[in-house]
Amino acid sequence: MRAFGRSLSDFGSLFELEKQLLAACQKGDVAQGDVECPEHATSQNKVRAGFIRFLLLGAEDGIAIHENGIQLGKAFIVGALDLRSATVAYAFTLRSCTLTRITAFSGAQFKQTVSLYGSQLKGLKAYGMSVRGDFIAKKIHTTHSVNISAVSVYGNVSFSGAQLKTGSTISLSGTDAVIKGGFFLADGFTADGLVKVVGAEVGGQFNCRAGTFLNEEVALDATSIKAGRGVFLQGGFKSYSEILFIAASVNGQISAKDATLSCKHGVTLTADRLRLNGNIYFDKGFTSEGRVSLCGAVVEGQLNCSGAVFTGSEQALLANNLHLTGVANLGGGFSAKGTVSFNGARFESDLKFTGAVRIGKLLAVRACIKGALNMVDIKNRINKVSLAGTYAAVLNDDAASWGNHLVLNGFVYDFIDVLNTMTVNERVNWLKKQYVRSSKNNEKMKDESPAFVPQPWQQLKTVLESMGRAEDAREIGIEYERHRSKCGQIGLAPQSWNIVSKIINRIVATDLARSIRHFDWLRLSPYFVTALVFGRMVFHHRFLLVCSESRGCIRPQRSSDISESGLYVVPTPC
Template sequence: MAKMAKGRSLEEFHGPGSIAARMAGDQTSGPIHLHPGEWKLLNACRMGGVCTLGIDNIIRADFLRFLLLGGDKDAPVHELGVQIEGASIVGQLILRGAALPNKIALRQCRVDGKIDLRGANARTINLEGSSIAGLDGEHLELRGDLILRNAQITDCLYLPGAKIAHDLDCRGGEFIGPHGPAINCEGITIGGSALLGESCRASGSVNFNSAKIVGDFDCSGGSFQSGYGPALAISGAEIGGCAKLRDDFSAEGVVELVSARIEGHLECTKGRFNNPNGYALVFDGSQIEAVVFLDRGFRANGVVRAHGARIKGDLHCEGGSFTGAPMKEFIERNNDGTCFALSLNKARVEGKFFLQKCTISGNISLAHTHVGVLHDNSPTIESFYSKIHGKTTLNSLRKQFSRNPEYFKIHEAAASRFYLDGFTYDRLDCAAPHDCESRLKWLYSQPNELLLKEKFRAQPWIQLIKVLQAMGHKEAAKQIAIEKQKHLRSIGKIGDPIISAFHDFYHIFMDYGHRPWKLVKWTVGIWLLCAGIYFLAWKEQLIVPATPIVASDHNLPGKANTSFDEFNPLFYSLDLLLPIGGLDQAKNWKPAVGAAILNEKCRQFTVASVLPHSSGPESTETCNAQVSGNKRDLARRKNLVLLLRYVTSMEHLFGWAASLLLVASLTGLVKKDS
């Protein structure tokens, strides 16, 4: 008879006289020595039935191993495999490298030693409801499921590099890692789903880094608590279905999905993520082919971070609660303990980003992030703005920036802020606010240092203007652009006095190029105003013909001979206003100079003062009075002529400036928002 390997023959389990007994020095013969539960199990395996025992029935781990390996000719095992319900398995069950031909079911059992399945090959293993000291399945290969539903593993579920053809079912289980991880499935390959929900509890880190899961990764309703390290780590994993951390999912410690690839949704609805001194949920660099749900009961006490993530669908944050914590690298870089609630730096969301009806305590960083559609709402924006600026109006706020920027620096850390530098979006959702006031409050909810002169960021303003224009909200876009220029002036960002003066001119007459017809209105108003001034000056004979010969032939004030154009105040004003004249009014008429300042009455008094007069005190007194009045009138007329020359010069200068500015604005030589 051929010798069998140790543990592969029923003869080893004889009583006195058995191989085992003779090896121990007992040479007497005897029957097979088995515990009552083992006899029952032996018969059940032969018949293909379930061996139902009480927890007080003992089955030796070595005898169970003999049956799991297929038994022998005296103890055949049915193709339905070994099926036990309720037994105490004593000793370590060592199946390292074994090829287990049949299904294994150890339900509601107590295994007081570890189960060693390293490198083993088996079909389905069902340990539902069992209590196990530990399970080591490194590089285990299963052609079916690994079922640990409602099981308790008190040391560690260790399955790195394992391959499971169907599901890993840990629903309702309890996993304890007293000195390290509770579950280590790094690099595992699962052909079905990984199920760790329905009140599954893990006391210790859970590691699924670099796992490949064809179906879902479902932790809905699970509870994960780590004394050190991440509570749940799925970094680098590939998940063909959805990652479900929802419906009363709870994590005490960071949940990491760094550089993971998820073909379905990332669902965190009603999930609770608690790590108040650091990161609560991190999915940096992850690629999610569907939708991310951080909504409707989602609560994060710690930073939610998704730097560089790629989300093909929507990002839902509506109804979520985000309580911030300081980010480690922000503290190291800026020596600043600013709390962040949500940080999406360099992320890309191709669908909609829903940010409304949520509670946020901390900053939101969208630096260099891109979303397809931004869907926020006025209450969320108002909440941020009011936390920062209280009831301060936008006009008062702009004055405060120019007068006392230090006030805002003092209150910088006390409020939630939007970091918007580099944030781009294709459009605003139709339900999001498009009005100027709401959007300005959004922009003014940025960190104050990014609104002040030294570190001012123009990109958020330019992006908003661009999107509003593309969506057809032209007036709101213009108002935002005008407000931007006003803010630049209030923080002293315009430049030297000459540029500042041009900036003021550009604002008053054209609203920085956004309302060019405003300049036309100003031009018409100045034209008519100056025409009225010139008419009054002409009536006072302060505007005279430019040619002396013509002027000497005037018999009537303001009239020339029949071959000379009559004075027209409207045409005269228009001729001065237009850079290129052609109306000949400014050529033929001009403000009076020299003797022409004197009107006819002044001339009579001037001549009378030098002609002989009748002697006598009364005649002398009358003459002196006339000369004195004439001098006062002459001085007044000289002042009026000086004022008239100033008006004509300024109108001519305005005409040139307005024409050049209008042409430059309409042709694009001067950018509207420069």
């Protein structure tokens, strides 16, 4: 005895389009109505969901299904298409159909491709579904959420052009999905709720080109996603809240050319602890109204932000502890209203700001740049820069790119690029722009008085000497002493001294230190003469040679032993 719906006789008289479908599936043809996604059922377009299920499960003896499978278009499907836990051996296509009830594919096993192209749905539940071909949901429209979590698809999954106007918290859930092909949310894809693909494994590309993500809390959550052939957020991609790629693993590029990221909460993209074997492109048309975070990311490739615009007023690009093997290019029209932070970052190649338009603040504390630090042709000089404790193999800069309020203490470099060499005066002015910070927090650099920090002066002098520019190094040394004196670091006297003594000490100490450092013998001669005269006076007036008792001499014991001149008189031996 068969279950109901497994025999043709269970359906009684067939509707006109059902008759066409029965004939078409035996011939490998398409059965379809007259109007795409009909709004109302008629005798010419109506098909019962149970009848479709009957055919998908193999119909009955005497009805042979063609290898092209079941192909139905422009139909109004009555009832719920329920294929939960079913095994379907044939390809299945619903094109531009209207489904009036929720579609249930949870646990179903499809041996071939499934297509819902251009159809209107009341939601899709396909948790744990298995498809040994492609799963195509291009240009579908749905007013309820779509759940494809934990699916296993041997081909591509495509929602390109789909309109998910669900009005719910989650529009599309693909958590822990395993997709051996590509995952496409592109070419006009729109979702008004969260798109959640946490932990998904995608063998091909994760492509959201020209997609629109409207949710105001989190637009796209791709935490821990694995993508085998890159991530594409380009070609007019738009998001209206935060995008998460935390701890994602991507083989291939991440491209966000011509993307627009906005967020009311100030954070547009978070990709902390990202592992990427490829390049990052935030260039040519990329715009972010909030912070982009790459903290702790490991990128075996380049970071290209040329032409990118970051309009957030607080933090623009936060890449602390980033490890980048290729070139970091933040030039060529790059603009950031807020802070660009590379604290603790490690660059195996160059860090370039050549041709940048604007950077609100640059922080690169304890960073390591094994290539060149390029600060050339920046249109609007960077007024706040911290390079404390940073190493760069080569410094390539110009005077016009450096603004005021620099923190250079501990900044070490091996070589200065000879093609863009600043003059000694420009280098001196650069060093004089150093300011102290009132807070230990690197994010808060407060202007105070000009700071005297000897290390940057000594570093520059040492590098110039190693490059054979001894005269320039000597000039830097002279200016170092002048600035040191100006900052009150020469001739410091004890607090107990009176003001006159302090002034005299300062003048003498400053002049003497400068003369000694630069071997100015003419200026040193008065000090030698003074020291000689003073030493002679001490020898004659404060020192007494007294014979020891072994030589028969005794010390004076009476006041009569002292002459009127104040000198000791050696008494006659007893």
